[in-house]
Amino acid sequence: MAETKNFEIRQTPASVPLTFDSQKCIGCNRCLEACQMDLMIPGEEKGTHPLVVYPDECWYCGCCVMECPTDAIKLHHPLMNQTRWVTKESLLNGGK
Incomplete structure (x- = not known):
């Protein structure tokens, strides 16, 4: 029987651009x-960020990011999202 490996996917959601x-x-x-x-x-309330x-x-x-006077907005471009594959053994060894 072939050995199987477990992987975990870590990803920043692209559905939230800001x-x-x-x-x-x-x-x-x-x-x-x-x-x-x-x-x-x-x-919804005065003084709160837009929805x-x-x-x-x-x-x-x-x-929107350039217009913000307080640098309160982060833009999450989908091409900058990272998918990282990690083996189960790596997780058990503290990510090494």
């Missing part, structure tokens, strides 16, 4: 206004 740091975001909505694809709507309602429409242009 994340907001709520500690940095001042709720100015400049990112919302800069977005050419209208992915976002204003936050991404159409994540699949993102072109990953970075306009």
Whole structure:
């Protein structure tokens, strides 16, 4: 019988193009206004970050990131997502 190996897949979800740091975001909505694809709507409360309602429409242009005065937005481009295969033995040996 052939030996089987177990693998774990680690991946950043491509379905979330933007994340907001709520500690940095001042709720100015400049990112919302800069977005050419209208992915976002204003936050539910004044002073909170916008909500991404159409994540699949993102072109990953970075306009929202460049417009943010507090550097509160991270853009997760799908080509930058990493898939890493790890053997079961590697995990048992502390990742070595």
